[in-house]
Amino acid sequence: MAQLLDQIEWGQALLPRVANPSWEAEVKRRAGTVSEIDRRVAPSPWVRELCVATTSYRPVAISQRLYNIGSLVTAQENSCRYCYGANRAYMKILGYSESFIKHIEQDATFAELDDKERAFIAFCRSLARSRPRPVKADYDALVALGFAPLAVSEMAMMIALGCFFNRIGILIACPPEHGFERVANSLLGRVMGPVMRVAMSMHKPPQPVMLDAATLAAGPFGTIVAALAGLPGASIFRAGLDGAFASTVLPRSAKALMFAVVARTLGCRISEAEARKLLAVENFSDEEIDAALLTLRTPRLSQRDAQLLPWVRNTVYYQTAAVQKQTAALAVEIGEAALLEAVGVAALANATVRLAMLLE
Numbered sequence: 001m002a003q004l005l006d007q008i009e010w011g012q013a014l015l016p017r018v019a020n021p022s023w024e025a026e027v028k029r030r031a032g033t034v035s036e037i038d039r040r041v042a043p044s045p046w047v048r049e050l051c052v053a054t055t056s057y058r059p060v061a062i063s064q065r066l067y068n069i070g071s072l073v074t075a076q077e078n079s080c081r082y083c084y085g086a087n088r089a090y091m092k093i094l095g096y097s098e099s100f101i102k103h104i105e106q107d108a109t110f111a112e113l114d115d116k117e118r119a120f121i122a123f124c125r126s127l128a129r130s131r132p133r134p135v136k137a138d139y140d141a142l143v144a145l146g147f148a149p150l151a152v153s154e155m156a157m158m159i160a161l162g163c164f165f166n167r168i169g170i171l172i173a174c175p176p177e178h179g180f181e182r183v184a185n186s187l188l189g190r191v192m193g194p195v196m197r198v199a200m201s202m203h204k205p206p207q208p209v210m211l212d213a214a215t216l217a218a219g220p221f222g223t224i225v226a227a228l229a230g231l232p233g234a235s236i237f238r239a240g241l242d243g244a245f246a247s248t249v250l251p252r253s254a255k256a257l258m259f260a261v262v263a264r265t266l267g268c269r270i271s272e273a274e275a276r277k278l279l280a281v282e283n284f285s286d287e288e289i290d291a292a293l294l295t296l297r298t299p300r301l302s303q304r305d306a307q308l309l310p311w312v313r314n315t316v317y318y319q320t321a322a323v324q325k326q327t328a329a330l331a332v333e334i335g336e337a338a339l340l341e342a343v344g345v346a347a348l349a350n351a352t353v354r355l356a357m358l359l360e
Contacts, residue, residue, distance in 0.1 A: 002125070004105060005088060008081040009321035011173040014331050015340060018042040030205050031056040037082070037165075037174050043337065046243025047344035051168060053236045054161045056205040060232060061154040066117065068094065069104060070124045070155065074162035076105060077128035079320045082169035083162075085176045089184035095194075116145050120155065127159045127354055130266055131317070135360045150230050153358060157233050160355040164240075167315060167347035172340075173324045208235040220245045221259075221274045227358040237355070244348055245278070249341035253282040254305040257292055258312045258342075262349040264293045265316045270360060271353040304334050308342055315346040 017039040024042075027034045031052050041047045059067045068091055075083035091101055100112060104121065113121070119142060126134050142152045168174070183189045213229040216222065220241045228234035245252055256278035263271035279289055284300065292298040296309040311330050314323055331339045 002076045002105075003079050004076075005081070005084055008079050008084070010081045010176070011321060011324040011328065013040070013173050013175050014324070014328055015040045015172045015336060023048065027052050032205070035086075036177060037169055037172075040172055040174055041168065041340060041344070044247070044249070044340045044344060046240065046247055047168070047340060049243065050236065050240040050344070050348070051165060053208065053239070054165050057158075057161070057233050057236065058205065058207060059154055059158065061148060061151040062158070066120055066155075067158060068096075069117070069121065070158055071162055072101070072104060073121055073124040074128045074159050075166055077125050078163060078166035078170070080166035080169045081320070082174045082176050083166045085178075085181050089177070089181045092184040092189060116147065119145055120147075123155060124159055127156060127357065128163055130354055133266055133268070133354060133360075134357050136357070139358060153228055154231055154233065156355055156358055157228055157231060157237070160351040161233075161236065163354055164347045164351035167350055168343060170318075170320055170323065171315065171327050171343040171346065173327075208232040211235045211238060220278055221271070221352050223270065223274060224352055224356045224359065227355070237352070240348055241352065244345055247341060249337055250308075250345065251301070251305060253279060253284065254301055254308055255345050256282065257289075257298070257301070258308055258345050259349040259352070260289065260293060261296065261309055261312050262316055262346070263353050265313050266353045268353045268356050268360070270356045304338070307333055311342070312346045312349065315350060 017036075019039075020042040024034045024038070027038050031038075035055070037051055038048065041051055058064070068087075072084070072087040072091060075087050088101060092098070103112065123134065123138065123142060126138070139152050139156070142155070143149055147155075183192075210232045211234060213226050216229055216234050216238050217226040219225070219238060225234060225237045225241065228237065245255060256275050260272055260275035260279065263269075263275055276286070276289055288298065288300060292300075292309065296313060297306060298309070301309075307330060311326060314326055327339070327343070330342070334342070
């Protein structure tokens with residue numbers, strides 16, 4: 001059973017707030033409010049863009065109800081105190097009762113859920129946890145229950161992006177939104193809830209542009225991203241991957257190896273093959289890649305960047321407090337700019353490899 005909110009150990013923030021008025025104005029326009037995470041990832045253009053694109057996305061193939069439940073379940077399964085608390089508070093503001101939320105957290109079999117919703121929650125937990133990852137047969141089982149194929153693809157995308165955002169929160173130990181949580185759980189929240197719901201319903205964030213399959217496939221991990229063809233949210237993944245591998249804060253080879261380590265840890269042949277394509281362009285031989293994945297070391301990386309390989313493996317399966325301590329130690333060695341880049345890459349690798357279940 002996943003941990004409940006008050007059971008999650010949480011460390012001190014590893015990255016400071018960074019004032020960026022023009023970016024904060026953009027976040028308010030798109031997401032309605034600026035979060036703690038938005039302020040702490042502001043120095044990285046691609047990480048901050050992927051974060052706000054994730055939180056402002058609105059589903060097109062599944063209901064908003066399923067989307068809200070899935071976000072809560074994914075954050076709980078990943079033991080992200082920041083995201084779990086914020087999603088829980090958001091559901092309270094939306095009018096979900098405390099008893100309903102507790103049942104979701106503790107028992108997906110209660111009467112207020114139908115069979116399809118129970119199966120959806122089980123899929124969320126399974127994909128977020130990935131011990132082992134779901135496979136195409138699990139996708140087919142959801143379709144057999146009556147979900148449209150595009151809806152199941154959007155579920156997988158939503159959970160994968162949730163895993164990305166959760167890991168950002170965890171790995172930088174982002175301070176929880178305590179103020180929002182207090183309001184949502186107070187008398188004021190109950191009184192003002194209807195007004196806040198109206199205000200939120202009036203905010204219509206701009207949504208991603210639909211890209212065709214050929215465009216989605218053009219770039220790092222294109223085979224995986226193209227599986228989301230037909231969903232506007234696919235462009236979030238395409239832009240995120242393009243931004244991550246275009247950034248020069250860390251070497252491209254280090255980032256490709258980080259993806260390969262996550263793929264190997266999760267047993268995803270498709271993702272590992274995609275990472276190997278990128279490494280081949282960097283003149284890595286198959287033998288060098290095999291050795292790096294076996295030992296988590298390679299002479300092809302600098303002393304600083306070589307530390308990323310054992311660390312990124314620990315971001316796949318973890319205890320929250322332990323991985324935050326490991327990340328704090330890494331921060332001392334590589335500095336804030338490289339840490340933010342590394343956190344973004346690790347989070348995106350975990351998301352992308354989970355998304356690859358659509359092809360397996």
